[in-house]
Amino acid sequence: MSPLLEINDLAVTFATRHGEVTALDSVSLHVNEGETLGIVGESGCGKSITALSVMGLIPQPPGRIKAGSIKLAGEEFVGAPQARLRQMRGGEAAMIFQEPMTSLNPVFTVGAQIAEAIMLHQNTTRDQAMKDAVALLDRVGIPEPDKRARDYPHQLSGGMRQRVMIAMAVSCRPKLLIADEPTTALDVTVQAQIFDLLNEIQRDFGAAILLITHDMGAIAEMADRVSVMYAGRVIETATADAVLDTPQHPYARGLIDCIPALGKADGGLKEIPGVVPPLHLLGDGCAFAARCAHADARCLREKPALLDHGHHPAACHGVEEARL
């Protein structure tokens, strides 16, 4: 089976006052049809930039796609004309953003906003589009959909707004759905509802999902495969079970160990000391070395490549030398 989305050696840079910084450094990943790939990492690791690159939404300038390719269903989208990108966005690929309040237009009813998306991509009348919008609202579990379609975003709760975003995203039956931290602004019970809804949508529509999150708990519940990102690079990639049960890279292990579990709390939480380094201060060595308990001279000198060292691919000298 050929992958639906294939990103190869993608490099994205931004012009800043510190000069040109590398936001993505030879990122390669793929999403197969109908599966969920989770991208996990802290803020500033390049998760969202990866998603925006796929959607052709990197602001250029200051951003620049320097190298690499992004293929959706076999078609190259790096350097594609704007008209084609517009057609693709909301058509073949759709995106759900983190903050449902700021990503909906406050001066139009939610029904009208969904209908607009439908009319942009399908040859249909306004009446038919409105009917479709109501059906979609019903599909994503909004009670009294014909009434809610006439509501403005501020009249809905956070969870309902995120459902509207999902309805809009699936309105044209995209093959790829990108969810960028879809539940960070929501309560846990609503988060559970949204996760269940996304899984259901995936089953019914057969869409592939690219889920971006910083929470390994969300990965466990949602993802089939995971790519762990750190400072603009993919540092570990495997099935969700493999990463969660036998994480190779110390950073992946740290992300799993630092979750305050519901089970017995025994002593202190394991923490990852320090923060993600600013992109303009990335040196030659492994970007994680300064925070890593196992770093040695080689880690500070040489960037590890993403290679399979017996278990699954991880970019770590320590794993390669089997000294972890």
Next chain:
Amino acid sequence: MTTLLDVQDLTVRFALPRPRMFAPRPHLEAVRAVSFTLEKGRALGIVGESGSGKTTAAMAAIRLTQSTSGKVLFEGDDLLGLSDEDMRARRRDVQLIFQDPYSSLNPRARVGDIVREPLDLLDIGTPADRMDRVRELFALVGLREDQLSLFPHQFSGGQRQRISIARALTTNPKLLVCDEPVSALDVAIQAQILNLLAKLKRDLGLSYLFISHDLGVVRHVCDDVAVMYLGKIVEQAPVEQLFDAPQHPYTQALLSAAPSLKRRKSQGYTRPLNISGDPPSPINPPLGCAFAQRCPKAAALCIEKRPQLENGVACHFPG
């Protein structure tokens, strides 16, 4: 064990705008007759969804929100009855950490000054003593002395939260109110802040009123937990007991909604207990149990009669 904070029947009501001229003013009861006690050196977690009144209850307890009725005994003194001047003097014992470290620090002030400000305002010590205290606090929360003259934007979210904690500790408070102190942070940074809070509690004998919607976080930091729903406490228990044997269906739902590494997609997990919809409006709260319309166990009795908090749970059919 001595009681530090004893909150009795605290009620907070907000007046809403009149729907039309001369119509009676509707009210919203954000907190309805809430009672809890916090022992010295312990941490009480208040858990609930947004709109459950957890922040309002805590803010009313330390008199940052006007309460309608009730009593708050802090070391035996009724805070709600103190004069403004006496309350101001008491403020040194009660300090706050806010959720958003981006908006709770003055962007134009240097962080050393931000941390020193409570000492200036309450006129504690000489200026030289104050700077010593600030340096001591910086070391305590894990910041470096050479960072004293930087501005908040030069710090990451986790470091800013450390600055907030240092600021809250300047006056040697007895009670620290933490309003979702880690929910704006990445998971990896959350662990750093939670470990810091646990260490400070142990070393300084602090008591926390810890507001959070994340049960994993509460489990880690708190000794006791109160679960709030639509302005009322629906379950209250020591942390072990609440997590091992939750009695209220809402608590059970919260626990099953929290993401867990053990629930794997590959194993085709299903959530044992799922609740749909949103909480009802607090403007016209239902006559019976507020959770009844979302509750899998609800019966006719639940809709007619409001359950009272008995043996730590407010439910007609606990367990």
